[in-house]
Amino acid sequence: MSARAKTKSAAIILSTLLGLGAQLSQADAIADAERLLRVSETERHFQFAARKQTSDLLRVYSGIVAMSANVELPRHITQEIESCYMQAYAWDRFAGGIAEILAQHFTSKELQLLTDFYRNRGLSPQDIESFKQAITKARGIEEQTALFMFNSSNGCVEQASRVITGYVDSLSSTADDVADD
Numbered sequence: 073m074s075a076r077a078k079t080k081s082a083a084i085i086l087s088t089l090l091g092l093g094a095q096l097s098q099a100d101a102i103a104d105a106e107r108l109l110r111v112s113e114t115e116r117h118f119q120f121a122a123r124k125q126t127s128d129l130l131r132v133y134s135g136i137v138a139m140s141a142n143v144e145l146p147r148h149i150t151q152e153i154e155s156c157y158m159q160a161y162a163w164d165r166f167a168g169g170i171a172e173i174l175a176q177h178f179t180s181k182e183l184q185l186l187t188d189f190y191r192n193r194g195l196s197p198q199d200i201e202s203f204k205q206a207i208t209k210a211r212g213i214e215e216q217t218a219l220f221m222f223n224s225s226n227g228c229v230e231q232a233s234r235v236i237t238g239y240v241d242s243l244s245s246t247a248d249d250v251a252d253d
Contacts, residue, residue, distance in 0.1 A: 101175035104183040109171060111190040115163045126157040133232060141240045149239050156228035169220050177213050182206035
């Protein structure tokens with residue numbers, strides 16, 4: 073084998089090893105981010121926020137229908153809408169992407185510091201500056217996560233609108249049938 077062929081082979085092997093190392097490094101970072109999500113109980117907070125937002129939306133929908141059509145939405149209609157939102161905003165749909173976002177924004181050291189913080193392990197004085205630096209990244213992470221969730225969810229506004237309109241229209245047609253008799 074010529075010196076040129078050996079050099080080319082060595083370069084291919086080196087780039088392959090570097091690529092594998094980068095993949096392992098990214099996998100480690102994602103595993104660290106997933107650990108942070110677990111210890112910070114992000115899933116519990118996320119589910120609570122999703123339930124509250126769904127409840128608030130149902131109250132708004134019900135208020136609009138009550139004011140505009142002078143009827144109350146029955147439980148089966150609100151349950152259908154609620155089910156759509158709970159499926160559309162289920163934690164499992166977003167957990168992996170959120171972990172990737174955290175892994176992109178935080179260094180391994182920052183992920184470890186945050187995980188230790190949530191485990192109540194405290195910070196050593198030399199880690200305080202790194203911790204502060206990690207905290208400053210929150211706004212960018214929040215924005216990227218919101219964009220990710222928006223782009224990854226189907227939403228339920230159109231379905232809710234169809235269900236509500238169908239219900240209100242069915243009341244109108246029933247009232248028209250009764251008036252015709």
